[in-house]
Every structure is written in C-alpha cells, then in structure tokens.
Amino acid sequence: MNLCIVIPTYNEINNIETLIKRIKANTKDIKLLVLFVDDNSPDNTSQEITRVSNKYNSNNFKISLIKRKNKQGLGTAYIEGFQKVIDMNKFSHLLQMDADLSHNPKYIKNFIRNMDGKSLIIGSRYIKKGSTPDWSFQRRIISKFGNLYLKIMLGSNINDYTTGYNLIKIDVLKKINLQKINSRGYSFLAELKYKIYTIDNNVVEIPITFNDRKFGKSKLPKSTIPATLILPFKLKNNK
Numbered sequence: 001m002n003l004c005i006v007i008p009t010y011n012e013i014n015n016i017e018t019l020i021k022r023i024k025a026n027t028k029d030i031k032l033l034v035l036f037v038d039d040n041s042p043d044n045t046s047q048e049i050t051r052v053s054n055k056y057n058s059n060n061f062k063i064s065l066i067k068r069k070n071k072q073g074l075g076t077a078y079i080e081g082f083q084k085v086i087d088m089n090k091f092s093h094l095l096q097m098d099a100d101l102s103h104n105p106k107y108i109k110n111f112i113r114n115m116d117g118k119s120l121i122i123g124s125r126y127i128k129k130g131s132t133p134d135w136s137f138q139r140r141i142i143s144k145f146g147n148l149y150l151k152i153m154l155g156s157n158i159n160d161y162t163t164g165y166n167l168i169k170i171d172v173l174k175k176i177n178l179q180k181i182n183s184r185g186y187s188f189l190a191e192l193k194y195k196i197y198t199i200d201n202n203v204v205e206i207p208i209t210f211n212d213r214k215f216g217k218s219k220l221p222k223s224t225i226p227a228t229l230i231l232p233f234k235l236k237n238n239k
C-alpha cells in the first residue's frame, strides 16, 4: 500500500510539530507522504511545516506542501490536495485529517487494518465507541441530528457525514469530478462521502474519539450548517 495523508492548514503553527511527531510514531512500518495544503496562514504555518519537514523527513516518511495565495476554504484545499495526489499516480489510498490534533493519529493503524476492498473508511463519532467528550450538549445535538438527517435523506448507512477523518481509495476518487463539488465546509465533507458511496457502497465506519483543539481557533464557519441541510435536495436533483 502507498498512502498519502492530506492535511489542510490555516493558522495551525502550534500544532504542526506535535502532529508530525505523532503521525510518524504511529506509521513506523509503512511508507508515507504527508501533504499539507496551506492558505498562506498569517501565523507562518507554512514556514513551520518546512522547518519540521527538514527535521523529520526520512526514506519512508516524506512531507510536502502546497502553498496557496490566500484563504480559500477547506473544500477547495482538499480538492487541490486530492488532485495532486491523483496526478502523482503512485498512491492507492489517501487519508484526510485535520491539523489541530482533534483527529488522533493513533487511529491511523485502524484505518489501514480495515481498508481492504473498501472505497471509504469513515472515522466516525456516531457509532458505538465513537464520541465527542469535549463538546457542549448543544453542539452535540446539532451535529448528531444533522448527521441523522443526512443519513435518512440520502438513504445510506453512513452515520457520520461531517467527520473530516477518512480514508479514501484513489481509484474511486478518480471517478468523481472534483471540480464540480462546490459545497463548502461540513457540506463538502458530506457531499464527498455521498459521491463515493454512490460509486462504490463498500463503505465502513470505525469509531474515533474527537477531542477539541488545544491550540488555535476554529475556522470552519458554523454558517455552513444550513447548507448541509439543503445538500440532500441538491444531490438528488443533480443525479
């Protein structure tokens, strides 16, 4: 297996070194590329990525960086990263994850262990043993019911549409017209999963505990939540 981890960053300077150290510690037996997509973060995240790359790069562990001119959002950062991974033409799978350590690198081996034959493995907060212990009651309810709504409306067996911790088979990703995905934020993550599911429904969820970030601020505008509610109508009409 050849795995690439794609990580979008915006103002994550205090998370980069710990993240890299922990990814490396959890992927000792495999060859890996970590591809960051940074939107010219004003806190100099990209310089930090370069510094840390020089420190941790080895034969089996490479770090690479796409620098974009300005903040263009999570969805387009992923699209640019995915396209680069497809064009490199040497990976069978990619893992998408956040930079802020909410996605614990200890789960990477569980993704890899489960990946045979799957189009998508979802790091899920909404199956048995998955959790969001740091969240307020209100945030938990909004996210949980939003995800239940998507599952019912889209008629799939996916319990966590909006998680950003997922392993994707590249052959399936190649069949999606990435440029046509114009959803933003949480909606992007949901649309991507649904598109993969409709191409190959061999999708599984593995449990994750999602912990709140310790450093830096949240960037995903909660204003993308209403768009997520409209998404099922948009996707069904585009068929």
Ligand SMILES: Nc1nc2c(ncn2[C@@H]2O[C@H](COP(=O)(O)OP(=O)(O)OP(=O)(O)O)[C@@H](O)[C@H]2O)c(=O)[nH]1
Binding pocket: 007, 008, 009, 010, 011, 012, 037, 038, 039, 071, 072, 073, 074, 077, 097, 098, 099, 100, 102, 164, 212, 213, 217, 218, 219, 220
């Ligand atoms: N390149 C790029 N990355 C982004 C952008 N917006 C968010 N990100 C990254 O996407 C990931 C998820 O964003 P977060 O702000 O952590 O969103 P969240 O996890 O829903 O919010 P919190 O729970 O508050 O952390 C992080 O790694 C961010 O740095 C963007 O516009 N461009």
Ligand SMILES: [Mg+2]
Binding pocket: 098, 100, 102, 213, 218
């Ligand atoms: Mg976060």
